[in-house]
Amino acid sequence: MYSAKSSHYDKEANHYDAFNADSSRLINSTVANILKTYDVTTIVDLSCGTGSQVFWLTQLGYEVVGCDINAKMLRIAENNAAAAKLNAAFLKGDMRTVKIGRFDAAITIFNSIGHLTKLDFEKTLRNVANNLNDNGLYIFDIYNLNYLIKGDHITNLTIDWQKLEGNTKIRDIQYSTIDKAGLLCSHTISHVDKGPPSPHISNSSQVMQIYTASQLRKILIRNGFEPLDQTGIDGSSLIESETDRIITTARKK
Numbered sequence: 001m002y003s004a005k006s007s008h009y010d011k012e013a014n015h016y017d018a019f020n021a022d023s024s025r026l027i028n029s030t031v032a033n034i035l036k037t038y039d040v041t042t043i044v045d046l047s048c049g050t051g052s053q054v055f056w057l058t059q060l061g062y063e064v065v066g067c068d069i070n071a072k073m074l075r076i077a078e079n080n081a082a083a084a085k086l087n088a089a090f091l092k093g094d095m096r097t098v099k100i101g102r103f104d105a106a107i108t109i110f111n112s113i114g115h116l117t118k119l120d121f122e123k124t125l126r127n128v129a130n131n132l133n134d135n136g137l138y139i140f141d142i143y144n145l146n147y148l149i150k151g152d153h154i155t156n157l158t159i160d161w162q163k164l165e166g167n168t169k170i171r172d173i174q175y176s177t178i179d180k181a182g183l184l185c186s187h188t189i190s191h192v193d194k195g196p197p198s199p200h201i202s203n204s205s206q207v208m209q210i211y212t213a214s215q216l217r218k219i220l221i222r223n224g225f226e227p228l229d230q231t232g233i234d235g236s237s238l239i240e241s242e243t244d245r246i247i248t249t250a251r252k253k
């Protein structure tokens with residue numbers, strides 16, 4: 001059985017923002033739109049990575065604490081916060097077990113729960129509840145299994161990203177497979193080209209657990225949450241086999 005390892009993002013951390021900063025804007029604004037319809041002041045981000053949602057939401061006036069299992073991602077988050085002169089708190093912890101306090105809302109954004117086994121996701125839900133005030137909100141996103149399993153939709157996850165960082169050319173090529181149980185396997189070939197004699201090329205693979213919308217609702221209910229809403233990551237209405245990523249809002253019962 002796979003499960004999250006704290007080292008999972010060690011290799012990706014240095015180039016994570018180069019490839020992900022732009023694509024985070026849409027989901028960050030959808031998360032902000034959801035939050036403003038509820039009475040929320042304090043938020044804990046239990047998979048903050050390099051801090052994308054922490055920065056977005058802090059700038060909107062929320063009090064946000066960022067937590068992540070990966071020390072390298074957190075170091076980048078802290079450096080980004082210092083560079084932006086943002087007063088944000090970060091700490092290292094595992095969303096399955098960490099106890100930080102009681103917040104009005106908890107978030108885990110950008111497929112973070114996919115790094116957990118099904119059993120660990122259930123354990124995480126019970127731990128999220130322990131970090132929430134009564135009636136606290138939990139907002140998270142994950143790819144939609146009913147979308148990825150249909151036709152050749154899986155090929156929509158194929159990427160060939162190139163970016164220039166200073167004099168370094170970075171290129172990530174990734175392709176994925178998925179099975180009916182929702183195990184998404186992604187294989188990545190990374191080129192880091194700092195000039196002659198030759199680029200550094202490395203391979204990596206990761207497995208993520210993906211869910212259907214109704215599986216998510218059932219798991220939430222049996223772990224003490226009331227599902228409130230499920231939409232696409234742009235806030236559009238959920239269509240079972242057309243919506244590629246689901247954002248779910250639930251309330252602690």
Ligand SMILES: C[S@@+](CC[C@H](N)C(=O)[O-])C[C@H]1O[C@@H](n2cnc3c(N)ncnc32)[C@H](O)[C@@H]1O
Pocket residue numbers: 004005008009020024046047048049050051052053067068069070073093094095096108109110111112115116
């Ligand atoms: C795709 S990144 C998303 C980061 C950030 N939310 C964003 O949108 O850029 C997933 C993050 O989940 C973190 N993660 C994976 N398993 C975790 C766990 N058990 N506890 C806390 N963080 C975890 C990883 O270290 C990584 O930073």
